[in-house]
Amino acid sequence: MNVGYLIEDGYQHAFPVRALLRVRKAPVFTTGAQIAARFRDQTDVIVAPFPKLVELMKARAIDVVFTTSQNFDPDAIRKTIPTARVVHIGHGESDKTHGPSNERRFVYDQNNRRFDLMLIASHEHDRLSVNPNRELVGYLRHDLVVANGLHERIPDPWILWAPAYGQHSAIEPWLDAVVDATARLERRLVIHLHPFSARLEPHVVRRVQAVVLASPHVRLARVLDLAELMARCELMLGDVSSASWDWLMFDRPIVFLDHPGLDKPEEKRVFSVGPVVSPGDDVTAVLAAELAAPTTRSSDRTTALADRYFSLDGHAARRAIEATERWWSERWQ
C-alpha cells in the first residue's frame, strides 16, 4: 500500500494529514503553496494544480490517496490511476456529509458516493452518510490536541472568534459590539476568519482589517491548526462554524452569537453548551459572567463532545490507517 496525502489549499484541510503523518509517513500532494510550506519540514511535498498532482501521484505509483476534500472527484483520480483507492478523511463539521435527502450543495456532495472508503469522526456523520464504504475512526484533530497537550495549557487573556463565512457569519451583526465588549473586559480579541472569506467576501475581510487598524486590542490571526490558537484562548465566540465543536475539546467557556443568518434549527445544535446572545443583548455582561465562572457549564460541554465523537482516546489516526490497511488487504487487493 503506497500512500499519498492529497490536501486542498486551505488550512482546514491540513490538520487531518498532520495527525496521519504521526502514524504513517507519506508524501503530501497539495494545491496550495502555503500548505506546502507548512509541511516541508515533515515530509516530501509536491505542490501543483490538481490535474498535475494526479499525474505526479501516478508517477510515484501511489495506490491509496487520502484526501480531505470533497471538491476533488475520486473518479478524476481513478481516471488517471485506475487502480487507485481514494479514501476520504473528514476535516470537521463542515464536511458535506449529509444524506441525499437534503440536496443543498453545502451539506451534501455527490462525490461522497464515489470514495472507496470514508473515515468518519462523528456518530452523526456516520448516520447521515450514504456511502456503504465507511468506518467510524474518531476525530483526528482530537489526536493532535491530546498528543500535544493543548487542552492542558494555561490560556492567555484572549477571546477567540473564528466565525463562519457567508450568511452564517456573525461578523456583520456582531463585530462592533464584540470589539467594544472585549475592550471593556481588557481582553485581546483574536479573530480567525474562515479560509473562504478572503476569496468570497473581501468586504468582510476589509471590515475586520479596519477594526485591527483602529483597535489595538484586536488581532487578525492566521494559523495552520486552529487548535493551537484555541489552546491560547480562555473563551470562544461561537456560531455555526465547526470550530465551535472543536472548542469543546478544551472545556473552556463558549458564548454563541445568534443572528438572523442562522435560520435553521440544525445550525444551532451546539448552542446548548453555552449562553446564547442575540443582537441587542449585553454581550459584555455575558462574557464577564462566563469568564468569572469558566467551569459552570463544563459537564454540558464534555457530555456534548462525548456524545458526538467516536472514541476520544487520541488514537483516531492509528485506527484510520489500520482500517485502510484492512480494506486494502481484505477487499481492494
Place this chain on the structure above:
Amino acid sequence: MTGGIAVVGAVPPEAEVNASRAQTALLEALDARGIPAWPVVLADDQAVAHAIEHADVVVLIDSRPVHAELARVTRLATARRLALIPSGYAFCEIAMRTCDRCPLAKSCPSSDRVAVHRALAARADLIVYASDVQRTASEQFLGVRSVTKIIPPPGIPTLPSAPISTDAIAFVGGDPMEWQALFAWATANPQRSLVIHAPLRDGATPANVQIAPPLNSRTQLQAIAAARTLVILPGHPLPYGIAAAAAYRAGKEVIANERVGVAAHATDAAVLDRELAAAANAHVDALVALAAQPVSSHARPLELGSVLLYVHHIGLGDSINFLAVASSLTDAGAHVTFAVPAGHHPLLADQLASVVSAQDLDLATARRAHDLIIEVTIQPSDAFAGDIVEDRWIQLALERQPSAMSPMHEQFLALFARAGHALVPRRPTIELTPAELAAGRDVLAGIALDRELVVAIHPGAGNPNKWWAPARFAELIAKLRGRGARIVLVGGANETTLVDEIAALVGGVDVIRCGTSLRDVGSVLAAATIVVSNDSGLMHLASAVGTPTLGIFGPTSERLWGPTHPYAMGVRSRSADPATALAALTADEVERAFISLAGKVAAEPPLSPSSRIAVSPRLQRIANGDTVEWRGRAVVAVSGGDDPVAPVVEACRAEPTWSSLVESIDRDLVTALLAAELIVPVWSLRVSG
C-alpha cells in the same frame, strides 16, 4: 467666537455649481452676521489642516464620492467641533442613492465609503439635512443621531422675471427612470408641450416632447422662469430640489413626485418663501450655538506607531505605488519600515527613510519590533508562511480591491480612513538625483534627440498578456512620426527580441537597451517628453519620475492601475471584454489619446529648456476701445496703456527656445500665455495637425 467657522466643500465657491452655491450662501449668511468664516477646498491639505487647528467649527458641506477624499474627510473628525450639512449623498458610491438599481447590488453598507461617513456622522456635533427625504435616505447608512436638524438649504435662488414662452420644462441627466416618468407624464397629458433639457438620447419620443440641449445652473433658472410648469420626477431621492423650490417660490405649477425633498415638505409659495428666508439664519444660529458648546473630548487622531510595510510577490509598479502609501503613513506620524523586493530596492532606497530589501530582512525579528505589520501581495495566498498570532497584522491583497473605480493605492488609504487614520494621499513619485537626470538627457542627446518632441515607447511588460501587438506599436510609431515625434524604443534586459522586432518593422528608430538598473531606465524616461507604455512597471516608473505617460491597457483596469502623473492617461478599448480588449485596441485609438495628452503637456510648463516656442495659429487680437483681447484657448484681456502680451507674441515669431524666452521675459507671464495657448511649443503644432 474667536476662531471662526471653516466651511469645507469639494469644489471652490467660485465654481458656481449647485454644490458650491450652498457653500457660498452659508458664507454670505455668516458674513452678514459678522461671524468670521472662510471657504476651504477639501483637496487643499494645508487649508484643511489650518481649519482643523484654528476654526471653532468646521462645517463639511459637500464631499465627492472619490476614494482620495475619504482620508481627507476622516481628518475632519479631529476638528474641535464638527458640523455636517451634506448637499447630497457623499456616502454613496454613485452619489445617487438608487439602491434598487445600483450596480453595487447593495453591497455598499460594508464599503469604506459608508464606514468613513458613518464614523464621521457618529463624531459630528451637528448634522443638518435639507429635508426629511434626505434624512431618511441618509440615516439608513449613517445611523440616527440626536444632534440632527432639518433646515432647508441656504441659497435657493429667486427666479428672474421673464415672459412665458414655454409650456412645461424638465431637466434630465442620464437616469432612465426619470426619462420614463417624464414620457409617462407627457403621454398622459397630450394637450401639454414638454421641453426636456438633456443630453441627446436614442429611442422614440412622445409627440409632445421636445429634447433641447442641457443648460448650466444659471440659464436653467432663466428657462424655468420662462416656463409655465416645471416637471421634476426623479428616480432617486433629491435632497431638496433647488430648481423645484425656486419654481414653487415663484408660484409656478410644479409637477413633482415624493422623491423631491421640498415637494415632500412644503409647496405653498408663501410658506416656502418664509422658510427659505429664515433658512440662512437658522443655519447660522445652529452653528453659533454649536460654537458655544464645550469641545468634544473624543476628537483625537489615532496613532499608528511603528509600521512594517512588507511588500512581496508584487511588481515594480506596485512597489512604486506603495511608496506613496508609505509616504502617507510617514506623514501621519508612523515610523515606517518599507520592505520591498530586492530588485526594487536600489530604485526606492533613497526615497524614504527605512526602505529595506525584504530579502535582507530578518522577518521574525522585524515582526516583533513593529506595532503594526501590513503585508502586501497580489493574491491572498501569496502571504508569507507561518502562523500569525501575536502580530497586529493585516494582509492587503491587490487582486481584492473593493472598488473598480479608484487607484489601487488610494483604496488602501481609504481602508485606513475607515479605521480613523487620516492619511493624506500622496502621488507616487521617484526623485532622481540631478546627475542621474543629466545622464538621461545625455543619453537622448547622444542620439540627437534633444530638440524635438521625444516619445519614449516601452512595448514590453512583465506579463506578456499585457503586451500590445508589435505590429500595432509599429503602426503607432509611423503615425507619431508623421506628427513630428522622434521615437525611442526602450526595452528592459529581457525584452531585446520584442524591441528588435518592432525596430525592424518600422526602421530607423532609435533603441535604448536598458540594463538592470532601474535608476538608469528612470533617467531616460525622465528625459523624454512623453512616454507611451504597456501597463508595466516602467509605465509607473515613467509617471513617478515626472514624465507624462500614456498607458496602454487591456486585461487590467486603467482606473485601478493607471499611471498617476497629473498628465497621464490610460487608454483601453471600450468595446471589448478584458480578455480581448488589448487585441481590439487600434493604433488610431492610441494616437487619439496621445494627441489629447500632448495637448495638455504643451500647455503646462516647465517645458524642456530647448523646446522652441511659436505663436499659436489660432491666436486672435481683438481691440475694443482701450481693451485688447488676446484669444487662444482662453482669453487674455489687457486694458490701459501698455500691452505686455504683444512683446511676447512678437518674440515668439522667431521661435525662441523656452529657456531663452523665460530668461528675457517674465516667466509668470510666459507661463500664463502658454496655458492660454496664445503661444505653443513648435512640436505641438505638428502633433495637433
